Amino acid sequence: MKVLLRNPRREVEVPGPTTVGALLAHLDCNPESVLVIVGDELVTHDAVLADDASVEIRPVISGGAGDIARGTPA
Amino acid sequence: MKCRVCRGPAVIDLRRHNANFCHEHFVAHCEEQVRRAVRHFAMLEPGDRVLVAVSGGKDSLALWDLLVRLGYAADGLYVGLGIDRYSDESLGHARAFATRRQLDLHVVDLATDHGFTVPEAAAATRRAPCGACGLSKRHVFNRYALDHGYDVVCTGHNLDDEAAVLLGNVLHWDLDSLARQHPALPAAPGFARKVKPLYRLGEREMAAYCVLERIDYQVDECPMAAGNRHLAYKESLNALELRSPGSKAAFLFGYLERAHGSFTRGGPTVALHPCPRCGTPTPGDECAFCRLQHRAIPVTS
Ligand code: SF4
Ligand SMILES: [Zn+2]
Ligand SMILES: [Zn+2]
Numbered sequence: 001m002k003v004l005l006r007n008p009r010r011e012v013e014v015p016g017p018t019t020v021g022a023l024l025a026h027l028d029c030n031p032e033s034v035l036v037i038v039g040d041e042l043v044t045h046d047a048v049l050a051d052d053a054s055v056e057i058r059p060v061i062s063g064g065a066g067d068i069a070r071g072t073p074a
Numbered sequence: 075m076k077c078r079v080c081r082g083p084a085v086i087d088l089r090r091h092n093a094n095f096c097h098e099h100f101v102a103h104c105e106e107q108v109r110r111a112v113r114h115f116a117m118l119e120p121g122d123r124v125l126v127a128v129s130g131g132k133d134s135l136a137l138w139d140l141l142v143r144l145g146y147a148a149d150g151l152y153v154g155l156g157i158d159r160y161s162d163e164s165l166g167h168a169r170a171f172a173t174r175r176q177l178d179l180h181v182v183d184l185a186t187d188h189g190f191t192v193p194e195a196a197a198a199t200r201r202a203p204c205g206a207c208g209l210s211k212r213h214v215f216n217r218y219a220l221d222h223g224y225d226v227v228c229t230g231h232n233l234d235d236e237a238a239v240l241l242g243n244v245l246h247w248d249l250d251s252l253a254r255q256h257p258a259l260p261a262a263p264g265f266a267r268k269v270k271p272l273y274r275l276g277e278r279e280m281a282a283y284c285v286l287e288r289i290d291y292q293v294d295e296c297p298m299a300a301g302n303r304h305l306a307y308k309e310s311l312n313a314l315e316l317r318s319p320g321s322k323a324a325f326l327f328g329y330l331e332r333a334h335g336s337f338t339r340g341g342p343t344v345a346l347h348p349c350p351r352c353g354t355p356t357p358g359d360e361c362a363f364c365r366l367q368h369r370a371i372p373v374t375s
Binding site: 006007009030031032033034035037040041042043044045046058059060061062 | 075084085086087089094131132133234277278280281282285286288293294295296299305308309312313315316
């Protein structure tokens with residue numbers, strides 16, 4: 001299957017079928033840090049991905065220190 | 075996997091809650107967490123004029139959406155940071171969302187309105203861009219709220235953001251920052267009320283909310299964030315979370331319920347007076363934002 005990874009954007013081929021959980025383990029992704037999306041839909045960790053599936057692994061961790069505001073402004 | 079509420083097919087599993095949810099009940103879960111946050115710290119009153127700090131990312135757009143769903147009159151404010159393509163794209167996402175939901179989005183552009191960009195400020199001060207960026211955003215949101223009659227500024231800081239800041243503050247025993255770290259800061263002379271209604275929701279939940287609700291947000295990371303130490307704290311916390319789900323929430327909520335009070339007691343109070351240029355209370359001559367502006371805009375004459 002085609003797997004789209006982000007930051008930087010790149011694509012890798014992984015043999016299927018496999019479960020989402022196994023795919024994340026294979027790619028060494030912490031399931032807490034990503035969402036797995038097929039088409040426009042979220043898939044849960046037990047979902048089985050077919051060999052011809054197109055899958056996006058979207059990181060959800062974001063932000064720099066400035067986004068993480070301190071208490072008072074200025 | 076089945077939804078905990080209706081036993082229909084689940085779209086997301088939340089190990090921290092040991093629960094899976096379908097689309098409908100996941101949205102209900104997000105609403106409930108925001109409602110609880112707002113109630114617990116008396117963040118918002120019915121009838122408040124609310125200003126949402128909107129970046130075009132998942133957290134701020136989800137926050138805006140949730141507040142409107144819960145019946146608050148919330149306008150957005152986007153601050154243009156001048157970070158090339160990233161800023162243009164972020165503004166595009168914020169504008170598209172506002173248009174689709176028929177909401178009011180205000181824009182303050184650092185370059186147009188204050189004469190400098192975040193990369194320029196970072197270069198002039200030879201400091202990490204995130205410092206200048208955070209300082210500028212806090213200043214602009216606060217001033218805008220005060221000048222335009224908003225009762226409160228809401229920011230999209232989520233559970234992961236707050237837990238990462240807490241970890242950083244504890245690792246460095248930064249007592250001042252620990253005392254200030256709170257999801258609800260009351261208004262004070264020269265400062266608008268500032269609240270974080272998403273502090274009970276993780277960033278995975280916020281990204282999932284946007285995907286499910288078809289909110290098209292800025293997925294790509296700010297090019298200035300690379301190497302930021304808060305990202306490393308988040309990764310460490312997620313490594314703990316993987317072994318022991320619920321760790322991040324226990325760390326943050328435990329701090330708020332049991333420890334925060336010990337850091338606010340008896341600290342020295344610094345006398346503040348209004349900045350002569352912009353009016354923001356400051357302990358020094360000029361406020362930190364005006365000083366940054368001086369350094370970022372070289373005096374030509
Ligand atoms: S990563 Fe840093 S520079 Fe970029 S928007 Fe966030 S705080 Fe600003
Ligand atoms: Zn359900
Ligand atoms: Zn000033």
